[in-house]
Amino acid sequence: MANNNQKNSLLCPGCRKLISRSEPVCPFCGLTRPASRFKNNIFVAGITNGDQLIKIIIAANIIMFILSIIIDPRRGSLNMSPFSFLSPSNQSLLVLGSTGTVPVLQLHRWWSLLAANYLHGGLLHIVFNMLAFRQLAPLVIQEFGINRTITLYTLGGVGGFVLSTLAGVYFTIGASAALCSLIGALLYYGKSRGGIYGQNIFSQVGGWAIGIGIFGFLVPGINNWGHGGGMLAGAVLGYLLGYQEKKREMFRDKVLAMVCLGATGLILLWSCLNGVLFLFLRFY
Numbered sequence: 001m002a003n004n005n006q007k008n009s010l011l012c013p014g015c016r017k018l019i020s021r022s023e024p025v026c027p028f029c030g031l032t033r034p035a036s037r038f039k040n041n042i043f044v045a046g047i048t049n050g051d052q053l054i055k056i057i058i059a060a061n062i063i064m065f066i067l068s069i070i071i072d073p074r075r076g077s078l079n080m081s082p083f084s085f086l087s088p089s090n091q092s093l094l095v096l097g098s099t100g101t102v103p104v105l106q107l108h109r110w111w112s113l114l115a116a117n118y119l120h121g122g123l124l125h126i127v128f129n130m131l132a133f134r135q136l137a138p139l140v141i142q143e144f145g146i147n148r149t150i151t152l153y154t155l156g157g158v159g160g161f162v163l164s165t166l167a168g169v170y171f172t173i174g175a176s177a178a179l180c181s182l183i184g185a186l187l188y189y190g191k192s193r194g195g196i197y198g199q200n201i202f203s204q205v206g207g208w209a210i211g212i213g214i215f216g217f218l219v220p221g222i223n224n225w226g227h228g229g230g231m232l233a234g235a236v237l238g239y240l241l242g243y244q245e246k247k248r249e250m251f252r253d254k255v256l257a258m259v260c261l262g263a264t265g266l267i268l269l270w271s272c273l274n275g276v277l278f279l280f281l282r283f284y
Helices: 002-007 050-071 090-096 101-106 112-118 123-144 146-166 176-193 195-218 224-241 251-283
Strands: 009-011 018-020
Touching: 050 090, 050 112, 050 123, 050 146, 050 251, 090 251, 101 112, 101 146, 112 146, 112 251, 123 146, 123 176, 146 176, 146 224, 146 251, 176 195, 176 224, 195 224
Parallel strands: none
Antiparallel strands: 009 018
């Protein structure tokens, strides 16, 4: 009997709650035909573990950073700052997808708006960004869900770089635009939710936003337009997507997240192929 019950049940691909296979509509999230093979396909079901998502994003950033160093490391000099330690050359970053007015508007490398989120200019740059992501991501996943976090990180990063490109920033890289998107989403969440918990979130994350703003004006070379654009994009996306307490994640959130992951994977693959081709032409 237990085996029959297990065969007749499944986890809804929309909300991951146990339901009967015969249900035409999930009683929890409203997903139609939850037993459909298409909707239970691994490429549609998506990532279901928050820690797994965090590790995947951090790993992608580390891989791209190592590749950028292998392709063409920056030559050392006595005047190099600590932020330039173990860093790739500007040529290496351009090959892999640095973005800005020159790559986007002159070279028509629109794919760089996404690729640049996974490139960093030095060891301290990537360490700071990944530590910040490791701290922020669990809270965003908790309040918005895994799939909406993927969308916030991807589209928010692109939005930040779009604004900085329109503002005239020639070249820019880094995960900070995507990180600021997560901050913008949490600011919206804290303000929208209200109450003691919402106010605490807003105050705590607001401190991050103020700190990033101060740091950006004190340290030269920081893309403040990208930071501000990321926060704005994150707040707008947070409003449009909704958060868990207002609206549980739906199947469409998974589809959008899979589109973002698929686009990211294809663009990073293209970026890596550019890097390998550059190395081949350089040495042969």
